[in-house]
Amino acid sequence: MIMIFTALYCEAKPLIRFFGLKKDPGFIRFQVFRNEDIILLITKPGIANAAIGVTHLCSVYPPGPSDLLLNIGICGAKNRDMPIGTVYLCNKIYEMETGFSFYPDMIYAHPFEESGIATNSSPVLEKHTEHIPENLTDMEASGVYRAGMLFFQPHQMFFVKIVSDHFQLDKIDSNIVNELIQQNISEIAAWITRLHNRMINTPPLFTPDEENMLAEVSKNLRLTVSMQHQLRQAMRYYKLQYGSFSEHLSSFFEKEDILPIENKYERKKCFERLMREFT
Amino acid sequence: MNGLCGNLLNPPFSHIYIERDITDHPNTIKILSHFPKSRQVLIKHYKDIFCRSRQNYSLQKQSQNLILAKKRSPFIYQGSPLCQNFGNPNFYYANMAINCVFHCEYCYLQGMYPSANIVVFVNLEDIFDDVRMLLKNCPVYLCISYDTDLLALEKFLGFSEKWFEFAGFYPHLTVELRTKSANWSSLEKFTPQENIILAWTLSCDRVWEKYEHGTPSPMQRLNCIEKALAKGFQVRICFDPIIYIKDWEKQYRELIETVFLKLPADKIKDVSMGSFRIPCGYLKNMRKNKPYSSIINYPFRAANDVYTYPSDLSDKMNSYIHGLLKKYIPEEKIFLWNN
Numbered sequence: 001m002i003m004i005f006t007a008l009y010c011e012a013k014p015l016i017r018f019f020g021l022k023k024d025p026g027f028i029r030f031q032v033f034r035n036e037d038i039i040l041l042i043t044k045p046g047i048a049n050a051a052i053g054v055t056h057l058c059s060v061y062p063p064g065p066s067d068l069l070l071n072i073g074i075c076g077a078k079n080r081d082m083p084i085g086t087v088y089l090c091n092k093i094y095e096m097e098t099g100f101s102f103y104p105d106m107i108y109a110h111p112f113e114e115s116g117i118a119t120n121s122s123p124v125l126e127k128h129t130e131h132i133p134e135n136l137t138d139m140e141a142s143g144v145y146r147a148g149m150l151f152f153q154p155h156q157m158f159f160v161k162i163v164s165d166h167f168q169l170d171k172i173d174s175n176i177v178n179e180l181i182q183q184n185i186s187e188i189a190a191w192i193t194r195l196h197n198r199m200i201n202t203p204p205l206f207t208p209d210e211e212n213m214l215a216e217v218s219k220n221l222r223l224t225v226s227m228q229h230q231l232r233q234a235m236r237y238y239k240l241q242y243g244s245f246s247e248h249l250s251s252f253f254e255k256e257d258i259l260p261i262e263n264k265y266e267r268k269k270c271f272e273r274l275m276r277e278f279t
Numbered sequence: 280m281n282g283l284c285g286n287l288l289n290p291p292f293s294h295i296y297i298e299r300d301i302t303d304h305p306n307t308i309k310i311l312s313h314f315p316k317s318r319q320v321l322i323k324h325y326k327d328i329f330c331r332s333r334q335n336y337s338l339q340k341q342s343q344n345l346i347l348a349k350k351r352s353p354f355i356y357q358g359s360p361l362c363q364n365f366g367n368p369n370f371y372y373a374n375m376a377i378n379c380v381f382h383c384e385y386c387y388l389q390g391m392y393p394s395a396n397i398v399v400f401v402n403l404e405d406i407f408d409d410v411r412m413l414l415k416n417c418p419v420y421l422c423i424s425y426d427t428d429l430l431a432l433e434k435f436l437g438f439s440e441k442w443f444e445f446a447g448f449y450p451h452l453t454v455e456l457r458t459k460s461a462n463w464s465s466l467e468k469f470t471p472q473e474n475i476i477l478a479w480t481l482s483c484d485r486v487w488e489k490y491e492h493g494t495p496s497p498m499q500r501l502n503c504i505e506k507a508l509a510k511g512f513q514v515r516i517c518f519d520p521i522i523y524i525k526d527w528e529k530q531y532r533e534l535i536e537t538v539f540l541k542l543p544a545d546k547i548k549d550v551s552m553g554s555f556r557i558p559c560g561y562l563k564n565m566r567k568n569k570p571y572s573s574i575i576n577y578p579f580r581a582a583n584d585v586y587t588y589p590s591d592l593s594d595k596m597n598s599y600i601h602g603l604l605k606k607y608i609p610e611e612k613i614f615l616w617n618n
Contacts, residue, residue, distance in 0.1 A: 101323065114318055153333045237578055
């Protein structure tokens, strides 16, 4: 699942169209749109709203290790040499109110420019830009990161921002925002989808049959909880080293003829033999 | 735990994070000059990025980034009881870098640190000052390459060279530089010194092939050691950690035979050996980071908060390898780690 968060409907609209998302009527506090692989929530502007939106969606659909978080939106740029419409992947998020910095992992290759971004609770005006320590500003990234960290690892979160202005807010309207996202959506979508498709969910080491077998052995030998842990560890090692333990474990019990276990002494002896056999 | 197949990752050191306080430090400038294409990100403190929670160590290891930082006090640490002091009572170690470019599956660094990114502390002069202070009171035995492989990083760090220069002024200082690298091109520029010991870790071929990813082969290391001995460097050979594998006796016998066929035993300063051991907390983290690594999933036995092989196996391995080494090296030159 790719979990997308935008602040505004006009930022979300091109994504909803591009991915063919449908409104999820199960959510009443936020607007949520989804298909099988993608779910999008509109947080409303601001750090707190962003954090609440992320927490809400991730609490309803707890993300797994192969899921990704994508925060897309517009941003202001301090430098005029960062043209309007340029897409940036943020490598640092500076929260203006607290002075804290956050760092998404920059592990994956990408086709975008990179920059740090400063997140402020209110829009930054042109006259205040000298206090901004990063080249870009927005109103949500730190909130998304803070909440996202409760559910994702740092390498699963991406902050993609498109320059909409150089702190002249009167020049932006929803149509311009819509257009800026629309112009870049195919490249952003191709990149994040390719990344998501290559994330591999590794299955648990033990198959259900093997789990049953271990449970049966634990029951038959009347193993303590500590012994059960040791047994699992030994079988984990054996399986990783030799591919499978089932056949060997079955033949061990057939050959040793040790069941039933009558007392603690017998259990201890049998368990020691078992551990020796598999290490 | 998830992985990522295919080549979607950034190349190593694609990003370099630099603490604001040391942007003008000469070592920072020198290191950065080796990576003109890397993106530079300014940070306040290295722990802001290195110590983030829930980092994916295995994934970071595949695309390591570099963090340049300032080392704050303490600069020198007391040696760990899990490491050998080789008869030196004043045993210390110093950290100029954290983490390694090699990827040995059994390496304790994976359990010790939350990130696989490499931290380099550029203010070497502060460490030197601390060593000078220590030397006023007693002779010092200092290991400088425990939490990293300094020689493997030499081409862009140049720290080994600085230690060779520094140690030349202080005869009561003994420095151990431990490595798995075969970086002769750097070593050949140094002048051998009595008080700098180059300590090579050697593993048998099977362990190298399966578990020491990205390291030079044992034969490449041996070739480098041979040259180092010929040039007059003090050389220590470390069969440590000894790893239990199916045919460990045959594998380690072959390794030891090869080593002493190639190297003049009388020129080797000493040899250390010890079976694998690790603090319990570290192993727990390592298993979490690498749940499918067989070597760290061995069912070790815990005693005094340290995991080791069962004592009968550990004793058997130590005794067998000690017996082999005695054929080539006087017993007083063999240092065995024992719990």
